[in-house]
Amino acid sequence: MPWRLLRYAMNPAHPDGRMFSRPEKLRNRYDVVIIGGGGHGLAAAYYLAREHGIRNVCVLEKGYIGGGNTGRNTTIIRSNYITPEGVRFYDESVRLWQDLSEDFDLNLFYATRGHYTLAHSDSAMRTMRLRAEINKHYGIASEVVDREILRRELPMMDLSGGGHAPVLGALYHAPGAIARHDAVAWGYARGADRRGVEIHQQTEVLGLAVRSGKIHAVQTSRGTIETDSVLCAVAGATPRILAMLGLTSPVCVHPLQAMVSEPVKPWLDPIVVSGSLHVYVSQSARGELVLGASLDPYELHSTRSTLDFAEGLSAHILDLFPFLSQIRIVRQWAGMADMTPDFSPIMGKTPIGGFYLDAGWGTWGFKATPVAGKTMAHTIATGREHPLAAGFSLERFRNFALTGEKGAAAVGH
């Protein structure tokens, strides 16, 4: 029993105050306004205050903090991407993640579990090899493993893939991890709040005012705020915010669904992903199996669930783990993923002065939370793009300088 829990038993009253305050009033002006109180927005606020001393910052959240994709994803963290830009960026994120619990004094349950991406075809094996080679080049622990190793490490798995999708091998990525997603938002919120950032929940952005090509004010459901800098970090709502400014981006919003089982005693330590079977699975600290699959194949701004998703995902998980037949699914849900054509994010400046974008996070945003916050804070504070985010500018779509991550991001969130 760690000593720090003693004080809860010793104190007659609960000794902890609010993790983050609920400020009564919006001020008239902030140096930076961040739209979106998810992990990314809160992380940007945290690093603005911590690293750059910019504390006159407010975060505007339409609902409650962490209630969007931060609280809806399947919490997988990894850096085994396929482009050098992606690999370096996500690798820095993994490094930040590893220290985050201690930074926050909040246990994020950041658990390094190892991550297998199964290959069922020789073309998938080629992709796995390429990822392994590029990862190794940048010092990241990824390797291609064969069936024998899989048989030893995951003896319970059906390597025939239900008889119709034999597993040929896998990409094994030892740093693959999971974390408690909600706590990430709370940790950043607490850290930002303590440094003077104001977090305004139930505050909706209704409009953005631009004066001579530069951002000037933010209209909210609770009044207007003047500011020179706005960061938009709203995931699936990105097109709606951009429409307020007449900006366009190649973002298409698709629902991404997931589901979770009843708790069972832990039996699955690593994270297992199969792109061909459209399934990924990990077991949470509570013993639940957290299951996900690929995007819904059409654009839709909705977080509704569909039955065919649950049916398809269930069939595929049983192809790999047939003994789960009687395990029950408790809940399914959905988030809105802002997809880009090259499966890389859009970060940095926009044609509107002072308006910064942190978007296009599709299905890979959670794992990037720390590094996205850190690099966006750098860009806002210094006016210069962070070198790690150089491959992710909005301009790249005009310049055909895409950062193609489809081979590594499509299903293996």
Place this chain on the structure above:
Amino acid sequence: MTGERLPPVQGEWIDRETPVCFSFEGKPFSGFSGDTVSSALWASGQKILGRSFKYHRPRGIFSLANHDINAMMQSGGVPNIRADITQIRNGMELFPVNTWGGLSRDRARILDHLSAFLPVGFYYKAFYGKRLFPYWERLFRAMTGLGRVDFSQPRQFTAKEHDFCSIAVVGAGPSGLSAALSAADLGADVVLVDENGHPGGSGHYQRGGDDSQWRTTEALWAKVLAHPRIRTRADTCAAGYYADHWIPLVSGQKMTKLRAGAVIFAMGAFEQPAVFRNNDLPGIMLASAAQRLIYRYAVRPMRNAVVLCGNSDGYRAALDLLAHGIRIAAILDFREADGSGSSRRVQDLGVPVHFGKCIYEAMPTADGKGVAGVRVARFQGGQALAGSGLEEISCDGVAVSVGWAPAANLLYQAGARMLFSTTLQQFVPGAFPQGIFACGRLNGVYGYGDRLQDGASAGQQAAAFLGYGECGPRPRFLEAAGPSHPWPVVPHPSGKNFVDLDEDLQLRDYANAIQEGFDSPELLKRYTTNGMGPSQGKHSSMNALRILAHYTGRAPGETGTTTARPFFHPVPLAILAGRGFHPERHTPMHEEHVALDAVWMRTGEWLRPEYYRSAGLDRAAAIQAEVRSVRQNVGLIDVGTLGKLEVSGPGAAEFLERIYLPRYANLKTGMTRYAVMCDEAGTVLDDGVVARLSGDLFYFTTTSSGAAGLYRELVRLNTLWQLDCTLANLTGAHAAVNLAGPKSREVLGLLADVDLAPASFPYLGVRQGRVAGIPARILRVGFVGEWGYEIHVPSSMGTALWKALLQAGRAFGIRAFGVEAQRILRLEKGHLIVGQDTDGLTTPFEAGLDWAVRMDKPFFVGKRSLQILSRTPPRQRLAGFVLESPLPGAIPEESCLVVQDGSIAGRITSIACSAACGAWVGMAMVDRELAAAGTAIRIRLASGALVRARITALPFYDPGQSRQKEVPCD
């Protein structure tokens, strides 16, 4: 058996003629057919059914309504069996899921004494030191979870069926039965669903000591059964609601997907617990659980009861207890008065009733495994007035009846808006989406007669919605007294007053979480984990909202609610999965390949021969033999997996001009041309061959993997373009082979009625004729770099064609070859494979296909992007390379990196040992600066070692193309 079984009860669900024997923790038990695990154990005097999730406290029967999560069992390999709803079967060997060493001596019960150290969210507050976290995590993982999965359990394949009806009625309680009857009487075809094996809902077990309502309910059921337009589905859970009235009905081992014209939800309400110290002791249960025990299973819930009331339903429950010989020590009512007839009857029977009183705490028995009595406090102004000298009442059980929460999960999923009614003190539907209706307690209507009327009215309304009859406004019902107490919550300094029994959450956990800033319903839920257990908040969400509102000075209606999502009750993976759907495609010649001992390769849905086993040859040698046969004699490969499309009509040429990069308007009839297309971003998407069969008729092929998606995309494009042409997908209708090699013309000459002389059938020509009497389209193309013919015939003739060609070729040394040999052959010719030598961003300029891009066309897909891209030289180029000798010990694999000055400068896309070239040859996507022939490059092996190679002009084999164009000479 200590004998808690009652004498026969009217309407009981058990069959006393059929005893059932099972074991629990290794000890033998018996019950009757129809008993659940819980009722059978309770009847036998077993009152501890499980241990709780966090503190490992003993728990018994709580709801008996599918949310007794602490009474979960393991039987053999099946975990998480819900004891409260699962019927016993002979031979079951049950063990509780969450104990360390058995129910009685659970070693983890020490956690109950450590609860002061485990405040809400304690696991966020410690254990995070980087060094020790892995240790703590292992400990947490050892403690967590419920049942145990058994790796030897088999995959279960279950059936799925579809059903359709005008009106689905979910819930066969009084209002649901009434709704089904009224809708069916008006002509609608009705499906009535209930999760229980017996109908009636609360009409069966909430009798108030009087069977008349039950008899009425039974009579309604008889009418339902006799009704020609009502189909009933018992033992069936409506597990979710999806768009357009699409409802998965889950029963036993099957899912029925029901599409309804309208849906009436009549799922009733979940009874809610009161919050007081030790409210979780075995013996303390919801009043409805006690009533279920009595009327469904004829089991005595307790012998000496205290009834805790916050509504009049508690008095009706008391009458049910009294009617079955259960002594009631006292009735405690949170309220100051109750004007109901039931209350008067109870008092007339001499039961002491204490108004304005609550249970301050329940007293455990000496062994801590049951309830010995309760301490009673005055309850005034929403507060318990605790103090010394509280009255104690001995009892062995408490029936709690303080309120209800609508079973509104599916209503939420359907998009109904719920409003908080201050009169009822609970949520009621405010606005309904089209075609969605609710009745009964779910609709805020509680009186028995009112529910029947409300159901009938909902049935009429739903029928009218579908055009059956007409319907006036729905009647309004006024409840004399709210069925739910606004604040059935009693704080206690020592806690253990549980709000969520799945998660062992006490009242103070909520107060503390709110103090820490988690003051909206979703945040509170996520921080405390309220409602995140297997029962998904069925007994805890409502009280959590009351507590949140109470501590934040708001009304419950102002806090909002959390979102309800599928499923209503959890659904096994096997039921959702069904049989699975995994189409596997075979070409028409599949059996011929089997006969030739093919080794199969999966390419998408297709099975293709990778190579053919050959006596005395290993894989590599067999493949090389196939390659040699093509280069020296003649080979035959099944290429039936290629996409085969036909476009016809005056706009056909224009259509092809738009989708592909090259020109086709000028393609002569009887000729073919390579085809490559891009997407709008200028990325190479697919390639193939276009053949012009006549002025307005083109036949063209696509890659095997691209075929299905491409056809869909082309149809989409022409829907936009509206060109005067028709697209047909002949992929499955045609079989195709490639006959290739220097002797291919001689072989085909034996069978074809087409003039094969080079002058009349030149390279890249296409002819229609007969091969072995089979109508065929013959394309003279050279993917493998030899004289060759691609022959397309109707699928039904594929096998005949294959056999005829092999037969005719025998004298020429013909050999069937597979995909691997073809890959080597095409690599020697420097032909790329889209998707292998290109990736999701490769442009035609990078792929060396510059020559195919015809910018002089007014439009083609990707033109604008390619125009922009063409202004700057490509960053990388696809180039050929040859491994330098001496050869390294290990040969690089595809995807190995090309490195230059320590940086990544490219990757290998293809590599093979070429006998014809006497070298290992390959293609690599390399930085532009390295792409010139003669450049030395270094390739890094997976081991890290570097291998030398030299960039070489493509193709490696027969650069003058003389072998595919000239007459081969022997």
